[in-house]
Amino acid sequence: MDVFPQSHGHTLVIPKHSRARNLLEEEPQVLSALILGVQRVARAVRAALNPDGLMISQFNGAASGQTVFHLHVHIIPRWEGVPLGRHAGGGMADLDELKALADQIASKIS
Amino acid sequence: MDVFPQSHGHTLVIPKHSRARNLLEEEPQVLSALILGVQRVARAVRAALNPDGLMISQFNGAASGQTVFHLHVHIIPRWEGVPLGRHAGGGMADLDELKALADQIASKIS
Numbered sequence: 001m002d003v004f005p006q007s008h009g010h011t012l013v014i015p016k017h018s019r020a021r022n023l024l025e026e027e028p029q030v031l032s033a034l035i036l037g038v039q040r041v042a043r044a045v046r047a048a049l050n051p052d053g054l055m056i057s058q059f060n061g062a063a064s065g066q067t068v069f070h071l072h073v074h075i076i077p078r079w080e081g082v083p084l085g086r087h088a089g090g091g092m093a094d095l096d097e098l099k100a101l102a103d104q105i106a107s108k109i110s
Numbered sequence: 111m112d113v114f115p116q117s118h119g120h121t122l123v124i125p126k127h128s129r130a131r132n133l134l135e136e137e138p139q140v141l142s143a144l145i146l147g148v149q150r151v152a153r154a155v156r157a158a159l160n161p162d163g164l165m166i167s168q169f170n171g172a173a174s175g176q177t178v179f180h181l182h183v184h185i186i187p188r189w190e191g192v193p194l195g196r197h198a199g200g201g202m203a204d205l206d207e208l209k210a211l212a213d214q215i216a217s218k219i220s
Contacts, residue, residue: 023152023166031149035145052172053175054170056168
């Protein structure tokens with residue numbers, strides 16, 4: 001989970017064994033596996049939270065919004081009428097709440 | 111190229127043989143090939159336009175910002191100090207200009 005969530009359920013997918021700073025640098029086989037992981041987690045987020053939509057984003061370089069310089073993908077649930085928060089704009093999330101959300105999403109991973 | 115660009119060089123990657131409306135529905139092998147195509151085109155955009163950063167995004171459902179309902183990925187170059195435009199916020203781009211940009215990027219695809 002992103003500790004500075006832009007929406008309820010803002011989730012990150014991070015390749016475990018990667019030294020790439022961003023998508024441009026990543027090895028093809030890691031990238032192919034990563035996108036399948038994104039699909040899997042995105043489906044679990046949808047099953048757990050039932051959002052109206054899901055935004056998927058990935059940033060390359062500080063000018064694009066990247067703040068943590070290893071490759072990661074954002075899965076951001078969206079609801080009708082709820083504007084997207086700015087990253088860290090709402091401050092840090094409650095960690096117990098994030099843990100509960102993570103458990104809820106993980107239970108839906110198939 | 112996106113005809114309603116959010117920045118100079120806003121490029122789309124679209125799987126040719128796909129009926130998926132979004133990432134959640136896509137076949138694993140199409141998705142794996144797609145992300146490698148995104149990397150290839152993103153590198154070409156960088157080589158052609160030399161932006162300070164690159165944002166990659168993909169929308170699932172109208173509530174997330176999706177307006178065209180087949181799977182596609184946005185590659186949006188970013189420059190320091192230049193805010194991100196709203197989709198269609200700046201109106202439709204000049205088609206000759208887009209064609210020239212597309213040629214410039216295509217010439218860098220390796």
